[in-house]
Amino acid sequence: MIMPAERSTGSSDHSLHRLGVICGLAAGAGLGAAEAPTKLVNTGLSPFLISLGMVAGVFVARWTVPMVLKGSDYVWADLRQKPHLVVWALIAGMIWAVANTLTVFAIRDVGLSVAFPLWNTNSLVGLFWGWLLFRELREAGPRQWAKVLGGAAAIVAGACLTACATSPQAGGATRSAALGIAAALGAGLLWGTMYIPYRKAYISGMNPLSFVTVFTFAELGTVLALALAFEGGVRNLTSALSSAQPGLFWLFLGGFCWVLGDLYQQYAAKYIGIGRGIPLSNTNQLWGLAWGVLVFGEFSLLDGAARILVVAGSLVMIGGAIAISFAEAQKGEQASWRSAMQRECERYGLDPGQVASALAGDDPLASGTSRRRWWEYVVAAGAVGLFVWLALRAGRPQIPFDGAWAVGLTAISALALVGSGVVLYRRTRFS
Amino acid sequence: MKRSRVKAVITDVHFWIPVIVLVLGAGLLLLLR
Numbered sequence: 359m360i361m362p363a364e365r366s367t368g369s370s371d372h373s374l375h376r377l378g379v380i381c382g383l384a385a386g387a388g389l390g391a392a393e394a395p396t397k398l399v400n401t402g403l404s405p406f407l408i409s410l411g412m413v414a415g416v417f418v419a420r421w422t423v424p425m426v427l428k429g430s431d432y433v434w435a436d437l438r439q440k441p442h443l444v445v446w447a448l449i450a451g452m453i454w455a456v457a458n459t460l461t462v463f464a465i466r467d468v469g470l471s472v473a474f475p476l477w478n479t480n481s482l483v484g485l486f487w488g489w490l491l492f493r494e495l496r497e498a499g500p501r502q503w504a505k506v507l508g509g510a511a512a513i514v515a516g517a518c519l520t521a522c523a524t525s526p527q528a529g530g531a532t533r534s535a536a537l538g539i540a541a542a543l544g545a546g547l548l549w550g551t552m553y554i555p556y557r558k559a560y561i562s563g564m565n566p567l568s569f570v571t572v573f574t575f576a577e578l579g580t581v582l583a584l585a586l587a588f589e590g591g592v593r594n595l596t597s598a599l600s601s602a603q604p605g606l607f608w609l610f611l612g613g614f615c616w617v618l619g620d621l622y623q624q625y626a627a628k629y630i631g632i633g634r635g636i637p638l639s640n641t642n643q644l645w646g647l648a649w650g651v652l653v654f655g656e657f658s659l660l661d662g663a664a665r666i667l668v669v670a671g672s673l674v675m676i677g678g679a680i681a682i683s684f685a686e687a688q689k690g691e692q693a694s695w696r697s698a699m700q701r702e703c704e705r706y707g708l709d710p711g712q713v714a715s716a717l718a719g720d721d722p723l724a725s726g727t728s729r730r731r732w733w734e735y736v737v738a739a740g741a742v743g744l745f746v747w748l749a750l751r752a753g754r755p756q757i758p759f760d761g762a763w764a765v766g767l768t769a770i771s772a773l774a775l776v777g778s779g780v781v782l783y784r785r786t787r788f789s
Numbered sequence: 790m791k792r793s794r795v796k797a798v799i800t801d802v803h804f805w806i807p808v809i810v811l812v813l814g815a816g817l818l819l820l821l822r
Contacts, residue, residue, distance in 0.1 A: 445798055445804070446803075446804070449811060452811055453810070457814065491802075491803055491806075537821055541817060544817045548810055548811070551810040554806060554807050588822070706797055707794075
């Protein structure tokens, strides 16, 4: 039997690589834009509350966006066909929440400038798992290795330079530096390992929209449990949430931007693998920096040396992203990817033709699941209504804010996200 | 989920690596609390 992936032409492979790179870079724009609204939240909220508010926004958006794009029948059909992947999606959601909480402790104990470089190694951890478990970069020549590994290392190094330059050097209290370093390294290991379920789902032919629908349950549940544990029970958490209401809209908005960025990250992981897709999406640091410098005036707080570090770090990150963009998987490596896919098909009784078709950007599930239910529109309207309701209660933050740059960056980010969405839709119909 | 698929999941090394890392992370959180 000739599978669609085997039939694929060189130009088709090339267009899928280009699509994956576009998705990776769009993920950076979306995840970076998510950092902006959280800066507008009044200070004084605990990190657990900020995390919970943002993840609640993520939950609302993650249920709505897949339903609007593909319909609930499609998502259910996809999940029913590969029920074993529900377990991996739940594990991935729990891993995200635990890693995110570990970063809170890492910042507290060793400060952001030390903690950030440590957990930012997650893309290198993901690259390792991709190579070990999913045969990424196998049969790849030294030039491809140099581009991917060098590019990923450059993005990590560039992000570390900018983090060191922009975070207060005094750092956090050194209550326990060893535990803080362990927390930062743990967060990097957890996030890097979270990409195992991502890649597992996509080489099994699952649609990223179905995966995130399940992922978000475990994510919200775990964040809620951790917030209850660290905030001191239901009563304390409810009271803290009610006093945080003026900032909830900004957290929800951040969560919404994060969902868009995360979806593109998932598509990048699907079409170019985690070794290439995750480092590209980690360019979100560049966007976060642009928001901080241009909109919130953070550049004025830096001295000359720190400014040079920021510019140098940004250039190194851009160089790394360019290197990965040109590291297209060649025929030998693509054959390795197919053997990883074949393993999943044999182990879980999946149809290899259908899985290969999904990986080639086709949508074998689309026929017969296009019917929309009336209540899907109600859910979508409810989600929009919730955002509007929170917006009406949002507080005006008293922080430096450049409106012109905010409009400019919002327009550029929206253009990147919508433009990439159009490319993704035309090539794959969001498969 | 069918019993054969459950067996396929729990004998899959791809399952145990994230689970072990998650347990270690949760343990670290307890230590930090």
